[in-house]
Amino acid sequence: MDARIRRHASIIVNHSVDLQPGDNVVVSAPSDAEDLAVALHEAIGDIGATPVFLDDSSRAKRAYLRAVDANEIETPAHELALYEAADALIRVRGGVNATEESDVSPETMAANQRSYKPVQEMALSQRWCLTQFPSTSYAQLAEMSTEAYENFVWDAIDKDWATQRQHQHQMVKRLDPASEVRIVSGDTTDVTMSVDGMVTENDDAENNLPGGEVFTAPVPDSVDGEVLFDMPLYHQGREVTGAHLVFEDGRVVEHDADTNEDVLTGVLETDEGARRLGELGIGMNRDIDQFTYNMLFDEKMGDTVHMALGKAYDDTVGPDRERNDSAVHVDMIVDMSEESFIELDGEVVQRNGRFVFEDGFEAT
Numbered sequence: 588m589d590a591r592i593r594r595h596a597s598i599i600v601n602h603s604v605d606l607q608p609g610d611n612v613v614v615s616a617p618s619d620a621e622d623l624a625v626a627l628h629e630a631i632g633d634i635g636a637t638p639v640f641l642d643d644s645s646r647a648k649r650a651y652l653r654a655v656d657a658n659e660i661e662t663p664a665h666e667l668a669l670y671e672a673a674d675a676l677i678r679v680r681g682g683v684n685a686t687e688e689s690d691v692s693p694e695t696m697a698a699n700q701r702s703y704k705p706v707q708e709m710a711l712s713q714r715w716c717l718t719q720f721p722s723t724s725y726a727q728l729a730e731m732s733t734e735a736y737e738n739f740v741w742d743a744i745d746k747d748w749a750t751q752r753q754h755q756h757q758m759v760k761r762l763d764p765a766s767e768v769r770i771v772s773g774d775t776t777d778v779t780m781s782v783d784g785m786v787t788e789n790d791d792a793e794n795n796l797p798g799g800e801v802f803t804a805p806v807p808d809s810v811d812g813e814v815l816f817d818m819p820l821y822h823q824g825r826e827v828t829g830a831h832l833v834f835e836d837g838r839v840v841e842h843d844a845d846t847n848e849d850v851l852t853g854v855l856e857t858d859e860g861a862r863r864l865g866e867l868g869i870g871m872n873r874d875i876d877q878f879t880y881n882m883l884f885d886e887k888m889g890d891t892v893h894m895a896l897g898k899a900y901d902d903t904v905g906p907d908r909e910r911n912d913s914a915v916h917v918d919m920i921v922d923m924s925e926e927s928f929i930e931l932d933g934e935v936v937q938r939n940g941r942f943v944f945e946d947g948f949e950a951t
Contacts, residue, residue: 689824693853799872860913
């Protein structure tokens, strides 16, 4: 077994979910990530925790979603009970075909997401980690060789997370007390939002592995302007390019896309909360230096910001502030490397991808 796989497992159990003796942990992984599943079970046994393993088969999920009547999809109460009884959840992504669910209708996918909302909320209330195994399907999606993709994934994961947290804290100190954020990129994106009273989180790989962003929640009715997400969205096994949203009083009032607009429409029509933003994130992991069609990595890229339609995470919503609620949380990315800036209460804190606390920052 590649030594990096055992290192990956160690980071998950000791850092991301901080597993303790006696904990009950649910591990979910596809068959092609068996080596990581094995390494995780070794680490779990060494700690003295108790695992339950779920084989995460995208083929099986597709088969069910293509067969079921979307109007009859119900919340899986038995899965909800399993997560409720767990102390920690570990989900490994991979799979032999990253586009397996591409022929499931957007309407069925939206219905399934609505049914899973209680399960997701239960999962998010526990200690959890979502990570990636460098499978060949994701290497193909990223247009990389298997070896190059393995190096890319493990370089992004096996970091000094304490040092990364300190680096990101410099942005947290600026964003957390701010009231208004303005994001401008070229002549296609100019959007403002209030983050007054919201909480800025420092993602140092406790939940997502890799980590590498700071993020918060906008005040739901405060978002105004337009955004062109100039990096593709890969959602439900289909690529959406040129996604363009227009916001008024926090709500998406116009939208279009260059390709697969129906996927974007399906997201927006999931529920009322899907038409509002639940997250603003700023990528800060500079070991993620290329786009790979995998949001777990792409949203952490330096020189980017991302905005998520739908659910706001509880930890980012301040006391006495409204939390946007939805069955979906769909991130989309804006390239901030050129002709771009982030402004906090009128002060530019990032220009053309460089932060005010980094070498190379240009104030004007």
